[in-house]
Amino acid sequence: MLRGVFDIYELIVAGIVWIFLFVPxxxxxxxxxxxxxxxxxxxxxxTLCSFLMISIVLxxxxDEIAYYEGAISGITFSGKYIDIGVGTMxxxxxxxxxxxxxxxxxxSTFMIFNFIGSVGVVIFGGVISDLQRSGYFYDRAxxxxxxxxxGLSIWTTSIGKDAFSILAIGLFLKGSMSPRSLPMLGLAVFLMFLVRPHIGIPMALSMAIMTSKGGRTAVSGVIGPAVVAVILLVMLPILTQRLGLVDLSNDSLTDYVSRQGGSVLNRDDGAFWYSQPLPVRWMMTAFYPTILSASGFMEFGVALENIVLxxxxxxxLWRTRFMTxxxxxxxxxxxxxLGIWIMLGSLMYNxxxxxxxxxxxxxxxxYLALKYSNSVNRREQAAISFKC
Known part of the structure; x- marks a missing residue:
């Protein structure tokens, strides 16, 4: 069922799609x-990372094969008929x-998701470029x-949720740099909710915090949080239903974590993951594997990247006096x-x-590391200079 892998005509179509999407x-x-x-x-x-992922998948x-074959048959791998929804659906x-x-x-389908992920990375690159233009750092390198x-590109090239995730994060960062970007922030939250509702909720809360303190008029300061509150009222029941939570009580959440842990004990390094203390799992979420624990070329490459991260x-931490x-x-x-980091490290996985x-x-x-690379607080320095 994997059309377009060895057929010359489909390869030509994929090339045309790739060229056509270059312009946007x-x-x-x-x-x-x-x-x-x-x-x-x-x-x-x-695109190079995309073809690397195609090679690995083949x-x-x-999951890319499951998504593609399910899209053709109209039935998911779990036997449900495909209909519009959130998350995997x-x-x-x-x-x-x-x-x-x-x-x-x-x-060709890979190229569509490659385009979506590319746009997300380009927007993120534009955000970093704006920091450089604003003088937060000077080396264009x-x-x-x-x-x-x-890691930023290889996971966001394939058929799956990651392409939409990086697009949502890129839009959210871009929107955060402007006080008049409520539509962009709303679009970012909406896109994230479509693919990962549990991440869309902290993004909506973050948007509410920003609009409540950053609005330049009284109207914007009220409308922003109100819109976010309505979004949350719609999103929370859907999220609890999809996660299998009876409610948001401590017992229900504890039961969910236990089910998540039990479901992965026989998958990959799930048993090792859940045997670690919670703070260790938080750090592993961001910086694992290490050079010493890496096995294979791919893991070694990820370990090298983790050193950079x-x-x-x-x-x-140093430039912000340990986040203070x-x-x-x-x-x-x-x-x-911190909210996304702690959530992922606490509720998942391997x-x-x-x-x-x-x-x-x-x-x-x-973004934050580069923004604070030139000074601890550029506004404080400017204020000091003004007083002098």
Missing amino acids: VLLVGRACHLSRAITIFVYLWH NIGG FIYWITHVVIDFFDFGFI WIWACVALP MGFFGFL RFQREDLHLVLLM SGLAARQKWMFMPIML
């Missing part, structure tokens, strides 16, 4: 003030729509370093980063999933 990627890069050279690099690098299998549905409308093969991180995180000196405008991002899902909070950490 360039337009997004221009709108985000990202140089054309970096934008082109992101799309080419992202050789050892993966949304990926089945959108893949089904793409295949049904365009009759795309496997690689940091922009290249951030967009070239393999640990350097960024350590630098952020943040600008008021960044409070919602700090809380969002190191394989950690390597993918940590990229829902790692871009925020990279």
Whole structure:
């Protein structure tokens, strides 16, 4: 059923799709003030990672095949008929729509998700470029370093939730840099809720914090939190139903964690993961595997990348006096980063999933680390200079 892998016609179609989608990627890069050279690099690098994922999936299998085959048959791997929904069902549905409308093969469908992920990385690169233009750091090499991180691209190239996740995070960061970006923030929360509702909720709360303290008029300061409150009232019942929670009580949450732990004890390193203390699992979520624990070429590459990420995180701790000196405008991002980090480390899973899902909070950490790289608090320094 995997059309478009060896058929020449389908490969040509995939190439046409890739070229056609190059134009909107360039337009997004221009709108985000990202140089054309970096934008082109992101799309080419992202595509290279996409074909690496295709090779891995075809050789050892993966959820991408289940999504594609289910989209063709109209039935998910669990036997349910595909319909519009959130989470996994949304990926089945959108893949089904793409295949049904365009009759795309496997690689062509990959290129659609590759495009979505590329746009997310380009927007993130534009956010980092805006920091450089604002004088938070001066070496343009940091922009290249951030967009070239393999973990940022390799997981967001394939058929699945990660492409939409990085797009949502990119839009949220971009929207956070402007006081008049409520529609962009709302779109980011909506996209995240479509693929990962449990992450959409802390994003909505973060949006409420930002709009309540950042609105320039009384109206915006009231409407923003009100809209978010309505969104949460709709999202919470759906989320509790999907997670199998009777309610949000302590007993219900404890039962959910126990079920999650029991379901993965026989999968990969699930038993090892759940044998660790909670603080250790939080750190493993972000920085595991290490060089010493890596086995195989892929894990070794992830371990090297984790060293870089640990350097960024350590630098952020140092420059902010161990998270005690943040600008008021960044409070919602700090809380969002920590909220997602703690949630993922507490309720899930194993190191394989950690390597993918940590990229829902790692871009925020990279953004904050670079923003505070030039000074602990540029506003405080400006105020001191003004008084002098």
